[in-house]
Amino acid sequence: MRKAPSSHLVTALTYGSALALCLTLAACGHKAVPPPPPPAPPPAAAPAPTVTLQADPTAVESGAASTLTWASTNATGVELNGTAVNLNGSQQVTPSQSTDYEVVAKNADGQTANASVRVTVTQPPPPPPPPAPVAKDLGTFEENVRDAFFDYDKSDIRPDAETLLQTDAQYLKANPDTNIQIIGHCDARGSAEYNLALGDRRAQAVKNYLVSQGIDASRITTTSVGKEQPFCTETTDDCYQLNRRGHFTKGN
Amino acid sequence: MKYYRILGCLLGLALALGAQDQTNIVITGQVKYNLALPLFHPGAGVPANVQSTFNQVLWNDLYQSAVVHLVGRSLYTAPTPAAESDLNNPALRSAWTAAPSSIQRLVFGALQLNNGGLVVDGFAYDVTQPPGAGRLLARRYANPDTLDGARSIAHHLADDIIAALGFGPGIASSQIAFISNRSGHQEVWTMDYDGHHQQRRTRLGSIAYSPRISPDGQTVAFMSSVSGQPQIKLLSLLTNRLLSFPTFRGMAVTPAWSPDGSKLAFAANMGGANLEIFTINANGSGLRRLTVSHGYDNLSPTWNPKPPPGSPGQIAFVSSRIGLPQIYTMNADGSNQQRVPLGGYAVSPSWSPNGLSLAFAWVRTGGGENSGAFDIYLWYFGDQKYVQLTHNGDRNDFPSWAPDNRHIVFESGPPYHTQLFTVAADGSVPTQLTSAGNNEMPNWSWH
Numbered sequence: 001m002r003k004a005p006s007s008h009l010v011t012a013l014t015y016g017s018a019l020a021l022c023l024t025l026a027a028c029g030h031k032a033v034p035p036p037p038p039p040a041p042p043p044a045a046a047p048a049p050t051v052t053l054q055a056d057p058t059a060v061e062s063g064a065a066s067t068l069t070w071a072s073t074n075a076t077g078v079e080l081n082g083t084a085v086n087l088n089g090s091q092q093v094t095p096s097q098s099t100d101y102e103v104v105a106k107n108a109d110g111q112t113a114n115a116s117v118r119v120t121v122t123q124p125p126p127p128p129p130p131p132a133p134v135a136k137d138l139g140t141f142e143e144n145v146r147d148a149f150f151d152y153d154k155s156d157i158r159p160d161a162e163t164l165l166q167t168d169a170q171y172l173k174a175n176p177d178t179n180i181q182i183i184g185h186c187d188a189r190g191s192a193e194y195n196l197a198l199g200d201r202r203a204q205a206v207k208n209y210l211v212s213q214g215i216d217a218s219r220i221t222t223t224s225v226g227k228e229q230p231f232c233t234e235t236t237d238d239c240y241q242l243n244r245r246g247h248f249t250k251g252n
Numbered sequence: 253m254k255y256y257r258i259l260g261c262l263l264g265l266a267l268a269l270g271a272q273d274q275t276n277i278v279i280t281g282q283v284k285y286n287l288a289l290p291l292f293h294p295g296a297g298v299p300a301n302v303q304s305t306f307n308q309v310l311w312n313d314l315y316q317s318a319v320v321h322l323v324g325r326s327l328y329t330a331p332t333p334a335a336e337s338d339l340n341n342p343a344l345r346s347a348w349t350a351a352p353s354s355i356q357r358l359v360f361g362a363l364q365l366n367n368g369g370l371v372v373d374g375f376a377y378d379v380t381q382p383p384g385a386g387r388l389l390a391r392r393y394a395n396p397d398t399l400d401g402a403r404s405i406a407h408h409l410a411d412d413i414i415a416a417l418g419f420g421p422g423i424a425s426s427q428i429a430f431i432s433n434r435s436g437h438q439e440v441w442t443m444d445y446d447g448h449h450q451q452r453r454t455r456l457g458s459i460a461y462s463p464r465i466s467p468d469g470q471t472v473a474f475m476s477s478v479s480g481q482p483q484i485k486l487l488s489l490l491t492n493r494l495l496s497f498p499t500f501r502g503m504a505v506t507p508a509w510s511p512d513g514s515k516l517a518f519a520a521n522m523g524g525a526n527l528e529i530f531t532i533n534a535n536g537s538g539l540r541r542l543t544v545s546h547g548y549d550n551l552s553p554t555w556n557p558k559p560p561p562g563s564p565g566q567i568a569f570v571s572s573r574i575g576l577p578q579i580y581t582m583n584a585d586g587s588n589q590q591r592v593p594l595g596g597y598a599v600s601p602s603w604s605p606n607g608l609s610l611a612f613a614w615v616r617t618g619g620g621e622n623s624g625a626f627d628i629y630l631w632y633f634g635d636q637k638y639v640q641l642t643h644n645g646d647r648n649d650f651p652s653w654a655p656d657n658r659h660i661v662f663e664s665g666p667p668y669h670t671q672l673f674t675v676a677a678d679g680s681v682p683t684q685l686t687s688a689g690n691n692e693m694p695n696w697s698w699h
Binding site: 100104192 | 480481482503519525551570572577578600613636649
């Protein structure tokens with residue numbers, strides 16, 4: 001911002017025609033420039049493109065495939081989720097989570113049309129809950145409640161994290177007075193604002209998993225620190241993995 | 253080669269882009285006035301450090317403007333006018349305009365003490381005009397006789413010169429807000445556009461992100477986790493105190509001021525699973541939801557400062573609705589959501605003051621975990637083309653347009669070791685502004 005004009009006095013001496021002069025002179029100054037090439041006559045407008053997109057089926061179980069089919073007219077290029085594809089075609093997809101697909105058709109004039117479809121992924125029924133633990137206190141919180149780790153740019157609970165979280169759930173069931181906070185962390189490669197959101201999705205995914213294991217949602221709070229407060233700061237795959245996690249602390 | 257008039261009359265720049273590869277910027281003979289800036293005449297009693305600060309700051313401001321060719325002082329063979337009347341002598345003008353320096357515009361003036369204050373007379377002339385013509389600027393400035401006083405006068409004179417040459421508004425008096433951890437925690441800081449006067453503005457001792465200066469320059473909206481959850485805070489730059497603003501369930505992040513300063517757009521999950529874009533009046537009333545999502549986030553809004561006439565306003569934002577984050581535009585009522593056709597990993601949009609382009613950060617190829625450079629690009633709505641601005645092989649993010657439509661400030665460096673840089677949109681005058689601590693997320697003021 002500018003500092004307040006009152007912070008110093010500005011007195012015009014005489015500069016009445018300065019602006020008019022400046023415009024004239026600026027024009028003079030530019031006379032030295034070679035004139036730009038004459039514009040090409042506008043080409044005849046290409047007809048507007050259209051595109052349709054369908055998924056069959058639109059809902060699949062995790063691991064099953066759905067077929068995307070698209071058709072375009074008047075297009076010179078078509079992209080499926082940002083990747084160039086044939087003007088008309090089909091493709092099998094096996095999304096691991098519910099995914100929106102978008103095709104964009106473009107004609108020679110750069111006009112675009114788009115269409116989108118969502119393939120919903122239904123998770124298989126959860127495994128039966130493990131037997132109730134017999135021991136009330138299995139040890140300290142830190143010894144028993146282990147963090148869940150994630151893949152790059154993902155907030156899905158991985159199979160290795162499921163195993164850990166089932167153990168965490170047993171401890172939390174045996175210690176019903178212990179509340180927890182789950183803090184979502186990200187590695188430092190993504191953009192910081194986006195990673196703060198990604199960390200929150202990870203923390204919520206961990207919470208949702210524990211709730212599915214029978215832990216009362218009111219015992220769990222979540223937050224995200226994104227790439228801040230990292231567990232390590234090296235630029236190695238091992239360190240990146242350590243920072244992609246839902247981290248447990250004792251809550252209030 | 254194909255020529256695109258990208259910044260057109262604003263810049264007088266021609267960028268030559270390879271028709272196949274859009275990633276190289278080449279400056280093809282931009283016409284810049286040859287401008288001479290001899291040292292201002294030192295008045296009796298003006299402290300030497302005040303004189304030298306004034307002359308250095310004015311030189312740097314005109315250099316940073318990137319719209320004039322500042323001819324080095326060692327090439328000046330003509331006498332510096334002691335007074336404006338000296339320019340009535342045709343021989344003096346022709347001495348300046350003669351080869352090899354071939355001066356077209358001459359800035360000169362004098363410093364003096366008056367009632368204990370510093371008074372500066374500044375003049376700008378088109379010396380190619382005959383005697384009696386060519387005056388572009390003649391103005392007197394007064395301020396306390398201090399280094400800051402001299403610095404402030406030099407900035408105002410520089411902006412007046414840029415405007416008188418036909419390239420206004422200048423940026424010499426503009427400010428940049430940013431996040432720095434040099435005090436031990438992330439806090440909101442501000443500085444002059446040239447990196448001077450770096451000042452800490454908050455003492456919250458927590459995570460702080462996304463400072464955004466209001467159009468009137470008096471308030472910074474930003475994100476703080478001081479209360480445990482990320483929430484939007486408003487900070488008065490007049491008092492360095494927080495102003496009242498609502499808190500929301502869950503997290504609320506990435507604020508952005510509307511061009512008239514009456515509203516903020518931001519992203520919040522309201523206790524739900526994913527972030528949506530909302531708008532709200534700056535007084536906390538009139539909350540309105542603009543996006544409806546399932547399992548993905550919408551965040552990092554930026555308003556078009558010059559929306560088309562009759563439109564309800566326009567907002568660009570980031571959404572992960574097709575996987576990796578992409579940039580979308582929509583009307584400020586949530587209608588007409590369109591993806592900017594980029595692919596890869598595209599984040600951190602900043603809309604240019606003239607409304608013609610977005611600056612953004614992009615991992616262009618793949619966007620996966622092993623992909624490479626994170627660079628600043630410009631997207632031009634008119635041509636539907638992008639231009640790459642940084643090529644340093646490092647990690648570059650959070651570009652923010654300057655009010656002159658000619659400069660960008662951004663962060664660059666490895667994670668946790670980023671610094672702030674400015675650069676002109678033609679790639680010239682790259683300048684590092686910070687060095688102490690980790691500095692990130694810069695935001696350039698609107699004026």
